[in-house]
Amino acid sequence: DGGITQSPKYLFRKEGQNVTLSCEQNLNHDAMYWYRQDPGQGLRLIYYSQIVNDFQKGDIAEGYSVSREKKESFPLTVTSAQKNPTAFYLCASSIRTGGLSGELFFGEGSRLTVL
Amino acid sequence: AQRVTQPEKLLSVFKGAPVELKCNYSYSGSPELFWYVQYSRQRLQLLLRHISRESIKGFTADLNKGETSFHLKKPFAQEEDSAMYYCALSGQAGTALIFGKGTTLSVSS
Numbered sequence: 001d002g003g004i005t006q007s008p009k010y011l012f013r014k015e016g017q018n019v020t021l022s023c024e025q026n027l028n029h030d031a032m033y034w035y036r037q038d039p040g041q042g043l044r045l046i047y048y049s050q051i052v053n054d055f056q057k058g059d060i061a062e063g064y065s066v067s068r069e070k071k072e073s074f075p076l077t078v079t080s081a082q083k084n085p086t087a088f089y090l091c092a093s094s095i096r097t098g099g100l101s102g103e104l105f106f107g108e109g110s111r112l113t114v115l
Numbered sequence: 116a117q118r119v120t121q122p123e124k125l126l127s128v129f130k131g132a133p134v135e136l137k138c139n140y141s142y143s144g145s146p147e148l149f150w151y152v153q154y155s156r157q158r159l160q161l162l163l164r165h166i167s168r169e170s171i172k173g174f175t176a177d178l179n180k181g182e183t184s185f186h187l188k189k190p191f192a193q194e195e196d197s198a199m200y201y202c203a204l205s206g207q208a209g210t211a212l213i214f215g216k217g218t219t220l221s222v223s224s
Contacts, residue, residue, distance in 0.1 A: 033211055040124065042201065042216035043159075050209065058211065090159065098208035103149070106159040 003027065006091050006107035013078075013085070013114050021076045021110045023091035031097045032074035033104065036060060037088045046089075049074055050097050078112060086114045117142050119204050121215035128192050130224045136187040138176075138202030138215060147205040148178055148185040149212070154198045162187075162200070172196070192222045 007022045025032065031050050035043040035058075045058030049068040063082025068074055074093075078085045088111050092104040118141040128134055140146060150162040163171045165178040165185060176187045185202060202215040 031211075035214070040216065042121075043214040045211050045213070048211040056211075092159075094212075096208070098206060098210045103161050103164070104151075104159075104212055108158055 004091055004093055004105055004107035006089075006110050008110060009108065011110060011112045013112060015114055016080045018077055018079050019085075019112065021078070021089055021091075021112070023074045023076065023107060024072055025074075025093045025105075026072060027093055027105060028071070029093035029095055029105070030071070031094045032068070033092045033094075034058075034064070034066065034074070034076045035090045035092065037090055037109070043090065046076065048097065085112055087112060117146075117204060117206055117210075117213050119202050119213055119215035121200075121202055121218050123218045124216070125219045125221065127221045127223065130194055130222055131191050134187075134189045134192045134196070134220065134222075136200050136202075136218050136220065138185045138187065140183050140185065140202075140204050142183075142204060142206060144207060148176070149203045149205065150174070150176055150185075150187050151201040151203055151214070152198050153201070159201070192220075194222050194224060196220060197222045 005024045013019045033048040034046040044060050046064050047066040049055040065077045090109050091107040094104045120139045148165040152162040153159040174189045178185050199217050201217045204213045
């Protein structure tokens with residue numbers, strides 16, 4: 001079954017802890033993305049990656065880190081430096097970035113709550 | 116700077132009424148515009164793209180470059196249209212999709 005798989009769906013973290021959200025895709029897409037979804041804020045871009053071993057910061061990258069060691073995987077680490085990490089995180093992929101490649105395929109999301 | 120503006124947070128209409136979800140954009144080049152939809156408890160998914168000029172689930176959207184708008188329209192709303200709608204802009208190669216803040220459409224009978 002093709003698509004984007006995010007895990008875990010729900011995650012609780014204590015203040016000061018780092019946490020890593022997983023995102024895997026089997027669509028053979030080159031590009032992958034992480035967005036943060038907050039009520040009234042829409043989707044804000046955290047990081048994106050066009051190809052393996054390459055990634056760029058989005059609008060709200062501070063306090064987050066990513067890696068792209070494999071084409072299928074794009075994990076997001078929410079560090080203790082992120083001031084307001086409680087949010088819904090969406091991972092997506094596309095054939096490539098820009099232009100008509102704007103069709104993104106999304107995962108079901110991960111909800112992170114900091115206690 | 117690239118920007119997508121959806122001025123309405125919430126749009127409430129009755130079943131059978133026309134719907135127009137507004138979207139304005141700011142981009143110096145020739146953008147590709149999209150509408151995405153998120154139904155309750157479902158993944159965010161593509162609804163339509165301007166280049167296709169198609170009608171999906173009765174929705175259409177026309178790109179107006181003069182007004183830099185890409186409004187989503189449907190002549191007769193259905194209850195199953197209730198969802199969150201996001202307008203999005205794709206720029207040049209190498210850039211990521213930019214989303215507006217979204218509009219919640221609520222259709223009641």
